[in-house]
Amino acid sequence: MKQQAPIPPIGRVVATEQKPSTPHQFYFWTARSSPIGIGAIVRVDSDERVIHGVVTDGFAYSDLETPLDAVIGAEGDPAGLIDPTARSEIRLYLAAVLRHHPEEPLQPVPLGAVHLATDADVTVALRMDSFTDGEESTGIPVGVYAGGGLEAPVYLDADFLVGPEAAHLNITGVSGLATKTSAVEFLLTSIFQTFPTQKGSVAALCFNVKGPDLCFLDQAGSLEETDRNIYDRLGLVPEPFAAFQCYAPYKADGVNLNTLRTHPDLEGNTRPLVWGLRQVLDYAEVLLNRDDIDAKAGAFIDFLAERVVGQEFRDDSLRAKPFRVETFADLEEFFRAIFDWMEALNRGGEIWRTHHIATIRKVRNRLGNISTRSKGLVTDDGEVHDLPWGEFTDRAVYTVDVAGLDPLAQDLVFARVVSVLKEQLERRTLGVDHVIVFVDELNKYAPSDGPETYVRKMLLDLSERGRYLGLVLFSAQQFRSQVHRRVVGNAGTALFGRMDNDELTMGGYSTLSAAIKAKLATLPKGELMIRHPHFTQPIFVRFPRPAVLTGRDGVQRFPPSPDLPFPDAVARVLRGMDSTLSTEEIRDLVAGRRAEDVRRSLHATQRSRPDDPMAYFRACLGRAVVAESRDMRRGIPGVRSAPDPYA
Amino acid sequence: MSSVPRTRPHVHHLAPLRRALSSCGLVPSSMPSAGGLGRADDAAVRPASLVGDAVLSSFPCGPPVGCPEALGFLDGIQRHQIVAYDGPSPLVLGWVAAGVLLRTGRELKPTMAGTAQLAIGRETVLAKAADALHGFEVLPLEPPDDLHPAHDLDVARGMVDRRRAQLEEEIGQRFRATSSAWLLIDGSLSHSTAWSQDPRMLGIAKSHAILPFDGRALTTYLQLPEGCRTSLFRPATRGGRETFSWGLRLREWMGKDPFHGLVRIEAAPTEETRRRASEYSQWILAERSPLSAPDVRWDRQLYGMRAVERYLGAILGE
Amino acid sequence: MRLAHLADTHLGFRQYHRQTAAGLNQREADVANVFRHTVDTLVAEQPDAIIIAGDVFHTVRPPNAAIVFAFQQLHRLREALPKSAIIVVGGNHDTPRSAESGSILRLFSAAGVDVVAEEAQRLVYPALDLSVLVVPHQALMGDVRPALEPDGTAQHQVLALHGEIAGTFPSDHAAMEYGGAVLTEGDLQSERWSYVALGHYHVMHQVNERAWYAGALEYVTTNPWGERRDEVARGLPGKGWLLADLVSGEVERRWVEQPRQVHDLPPIDAVGRSVAEIDRLLRAQLEAVPGGYAEQIIRQVVAEIPRHIARDLDHAFIRQAKAGALHYRLDLRRPAPTGPIGLAPGGRRQTLPELLEDYLRRRPLPAELDRDAVVAAGQALLNAVRQPVEEA
């Protein structure tokens, strides 16, 4: 394993009583001009051992004993004559050991020559040989390690990124400079292109929580030459995601989508996300722990979910005809019947089937609240548009755009989507073996403090148990310290972009040297520090710009269509399905019709995707029947005189 | 608590007294730093003859100006150690090193160095130790006057000293063989014929064990103000080669000792030296910075020289 | 504002061989008589509006007598109630398949009533503050159905419609007529109407708070016993029509007296019984019919009766019964020859209905179809072929 060094050493290990070598770190000095820097990977060659390490700190010394000497030397004048001789200065670096060879017996690093790492050294140092060698490589390129003129690919181990050994990824860094979102986008590309076939299929579901961030993943972005080189070096093809669908709820008007991806050219794979009472009720829990809802309310909701909604519910005391509650409107009718019944009882009408009227009212208000605050997501007419459950496809990205939603509705979307993913992965009916769920702004959904919420519990559960199911959480936030410890702690892989200084003073970063912190605080765009189970030390890599359009460029290239007046918005949706339709024709058709009816018909048409959308829509909507005024007429008396044939 | 008497003796609190002495016409001073005077037992006055001037005078040299050309620093170091005794006679090991650091731009680069290891002792000692002394230059001790072991050591030390001087000279010659750069030598040029005639060599003597003047001239010499040089003179040498020499005050000495920052420069006894003595002094004034602290003779040790010493020290494995 | 809602009068319906003195089919005369009697009641009640929600006639080309009779009766209503809205809706029985044929119903506008037989029409009666969206069978058969929405400012918004509301009928569909247009209850949006007057189902039935089937005025189907069974199951005494008060929301059921009863005598299980025993039971059950069996419509099922026993029954008595009753149907059923077919998951054999249900539950369906309704329809069809009603 002894490496043949084609280049002379750049430094030598030094060990003194003050600064001894240990099995996990060593000092070495270099020439002042040496290209070494923090994060550089080096190799120490000695007779019996080869050690790889990564530079974690650096020191420069001169022979000056006290600053006073400098002052005296310059005669107190900083602007004085420049010294004819530069003070001698030395460079000393501290490196953390990445790997020993042989690994046993584990010994202090010997006094050897220090070399800059080669490609092969990087592979060995990061233990990537253990998972990238051989037929069934599980290496997922994450970027290039750049040091000393070298650009060596760095791989993550799919078994530790997507499971089952470990899973999840978290990325931290300040807004705009840390390239968090970009890094995840790039990594998804990398995973989709290199995820080993023997490990099965994989899809990604991204929650878009901020502006247009993740809305244009199917569109090519602009790359620079340097980016293309990195893609090349990593063996990846810079192209946007071929299989992409964006799901967004409607705005309150029920026809304009609540997303910034509304440009007509992108309508093909922009779909509405609309849920009904059933979908909401199953996740009513989400909304409950937000407030002070108690077990009694929970019990009543369970009763509704199990006994009333979506089935025939008979209660002759309320009314003779059975209830069939499918929509919020039906539910309201049901509630009204209960309240009427209670009123009719005058006194003692406090309890209905063991549920107290106050509880019933509370639940009704809460559920009513959902349908108001989630207007556009939750429909009243029973038409449901959902994610393609059971039909997820390999290497497809599904963006769920919740950026414009009320926080309550966002929680609902998170809770339901993740729960259904979990259920379906458990039953293996989702259509793919693994799903990567990307949650940006994690600090909002799994904060380190604040009340226990359903969404946080769910994210925690996902981070703890998801890997057994193939459910993988990729998350990002500006401040890791503001996120629930165990949620980030469970991420097998952690990425760090440019960091905020205050954040770096938090406890979680105490193992990092001051130099690494300084580097993190000034990290340029496109560079990341990585912790990964195979790497015994954090490693710095550079990754290329993602091959997709950024949100900002996206809205420029595909400006969102302005919100249209209701009839025009309807026309736009229909024309999206059949471009030969005329807006005029559709406008005429819906003129004067009730918005609810138009919406219902439109949703039904979108859901069925018929060959002739207009005909289908027209049929759903029905022909308008105009009024004809009738006067009373007298009949002609013709046959009156004839005998009654049946008399 | 009784009040402290004003006349209470105090070893360190001397400023008021110094002020009082100053008004009596004395120059306030302090003890010379260790080694400032060289070895006391060598101390002597050997009057020199002035070159040109009738009386020793002082001249301001002008502002410090770094030597515009590449500049070499030549110095040597020596170490010795008693490693064994044969009866009362010690076996002394000596190590010497000499080398040149050449400054181009502002960087000092080692360009040349040499070392020697010496084993010094009486014949009997050396004979017994012969098998263990591979790689050492074996130097028998001249027959001594008495058997006092301390004396043996002194003699041995002198031998090491001479070997160092010899090595320095070798290195200087080797350097000159390959380079015509200006070379500053730590010490006097007068031991070497070649050096004493080299037009691009300056010797910097920090030791003042031998003083070139007495009487009023000595006062002038020792009260030379900062940034000034003396008139040129020919030092009186015992069998040494002729050089031109002058005193140069590198630093303010008032309140220190009269030798503080005082060096004696030697150069080839030529017309050019007479003409350029102030210019050369300006170069050397520029070498005051960087300061060579923590060297004990930081007041007159040049940074470049100290660098050579450290370089040589590292070579000897210090 | 009182609205009389009747439906499925099926004038011209003929059944069995019995004739009146005048030589008309007895059942045809029965149907006419009940209708005439109902008109009498309506004239007396003076409702503000009358809706006959489809199937006024039993066929597209009814007998002349029925046409003349209908004209006379409607004219009589019109004369007696000059201020009332009288609306006749086209049903599946009286509307020709092809629109070109033209409906006989159109004739009746000459009687001064409002006939809607093809396209849906919204009839507004300003004097009554009433708007009625009339949706005949024909209007529901095209590609684009009319939008079932109230409109305008009239206080009373009524929907009159002839068709089947999926899922509201009993699964065996005994009283159901095939060929009706199928709608869902949601399509009606009943909550938006003052009243929904439905026709097509022959048993009086409240679909939801405001939507009603009035049911027929007589048993005008091939299987009157099944229809009677539905009525019994729903606790109904028989046939009638509805009088709805659109202001109070109250709906009053008006029963009409039938000239004869429909009896389905308790089935006799022939297993282990002798010929004599069965003969005795047949006789006893017939004689136990309240008010006597003469001129009544009667069915007697004998289950599991082997051919040789059936052959030896007292046929003289049976002939006598057939002569006495308007219709005596002796339904002799052989022991079931078929065992179960198919295999259920547990290895248990599946019956045919189970097999069918199983299949229909799994079969891909167009999204707009309600699976439960499809299963129900499938079962109804299966029932219809499994218990064939042999015309006596």
Ligand SMILES: Nc1ncnc2c1ncn2[C@@H]1O[C@H](COP(=O)(O)OP(=O)(O)OP(=O)(O)O)[C@@H](O)[C@H]1O
């Ligand atoms: N590999 C890269 N090299 C250089 N610049 C990059 C790279 N990737 C992304 N960028 C640039 O960095 C900017 C910020 O990226 P990004 O939106 O991913 O940051 P972020 O950390 O997610 O920010 P925020 O916290 O605001 O969401 C973008 O303008 C993008 O063009």
Ligand SMILES: [Mg+2]
């Ligand atoms: Mg971002």
